[in-house]
Amino acid sequence: xxxxxxxxxxxxxxxxxxxxxxxxxxxxxxxxxxxxxxxxxxxxxxxxxxxxxxxxxxxxxxxxxxxxxxxxxxxxxxxxxxxxxxxxxxxxxxxxxxxxxxxxxxxxxxxxxxxxxx
Amino acid sequence: xxxxxxxxxxxxxxxxxxxxxxxxxxxxxxxxxxxxxxxxxxxxxxxxxxxxxxxxxxxxxxxxxxxxxxxxxxxxxxxxxxxxxxxxxxxxxxxxxxxxxxxxxxxxxxxxxxxxx
Numbered sequence: 001x002x003x004x005x006x007x008x009x010x011x012x013x014x015x016x017x018x019x020x021x022x023x024x025x026x027x028x029x030x031x032x033x034x035x036x037x038x039x040x041x042x043x044x045x046x047x048x049x050x051x052x053x054x055x056x057x058x059x060x061x062x063x064x065x066x067x068x069x070x071x072x073x074x075x076x077x078x079x080x081x082x083x084x085x086x087x088x089x090x091x092x093x094x095x096x097x098x099x100x101x102x103x104x105x106x107x108x109x110x111x112x113x114x115x116x117x118x
Numbered sequence: 119x120x121x122x123x124x125x126x127x128x129x130x131x132x133x134x135x136x137x138x139x140x141x142x143x144x145x146x147x148x149x150x151x152x153x154x155x156x157x158x159x160x161x162x163x164x165x166x167x168x169x170x171x172x173x174x175x176x177x178x179x180x181x182x183x184x185x186x187x188x189x190x191x192x193x194x195x196x197x198x199x200x201x202x203x204x205x206x207x208x209x210x211x212x213x214x215x216x217x218x219x220x221x222x223x224x225x226x227x228x229x230x231x232x233x234x235x
Binding site: 031033040041092106107109110 | 122155160161162163164165209211221222223224225226227228
């Protein structure tokens with residue numbers, strides 16, 4: 001049973017460029033969330049996708065956008081990259097019907113994509 | 119907004135000993151989830167233990183247990199019989215049960231745990 005897979009593992013971009021990160025959720029999961037983890041910090045919620053729509057968004061600018069495909073996989077796009085966007089980007093998947101129940105609620109994380117902006 | 123505070127940036131424990139990691143949080147909600155996640159060098163966040171706020175009984179998972187003090191908004195993690203493989207960053211996290219923001223985890227800044235052989 002494949003867990004959450006993310007690509008690429010590492011990448012280096014130049015300021016002003018655009019980047020796309022990809023995530024395949026755990027088999028059977030239909031909900032994908034993205035988090036940004038700066039060095040020495042805890043992850044911060046960027047947004048969550050369910051049924052191909054952005055359901056919830058954290059405190060991130062519009063330069064951060066995403067997409068969810070019919071197979072539940074997801075992309076995170078960041079435009080006009082800044083040095084401060086350098087971070088580990090984590091994808092987390094879950095099952096929507098478990099998110100709203102007391103008994104469920106297990107969220108699985110991928111190993112992340114390291115983005116360095118120079 | 120909810121906040122999670124971990125006041126111990128680093129901790130160390132002797133192998134086979136017990137260590138307690140601290141976490142406090144701030145919320146106006148009466149019902150919510152609390153979590154401890156482990157992040158080893160591989161960077162994958164792994165769920166260690168979960169506590170539902172409506173449950174008074176403290177959660178336990180093998181060598182891991184929590185001390186949940188709802189009134190004090192405190193949620194500490196106790197690791198018994200520490201093993202070398204326990205060395206990692208540990209994050210405390212909060213999630214609302216329902217309503218706005220209920221789909222996101224709010225994390226603390228983490229505690230780096232070292233295990234001394």
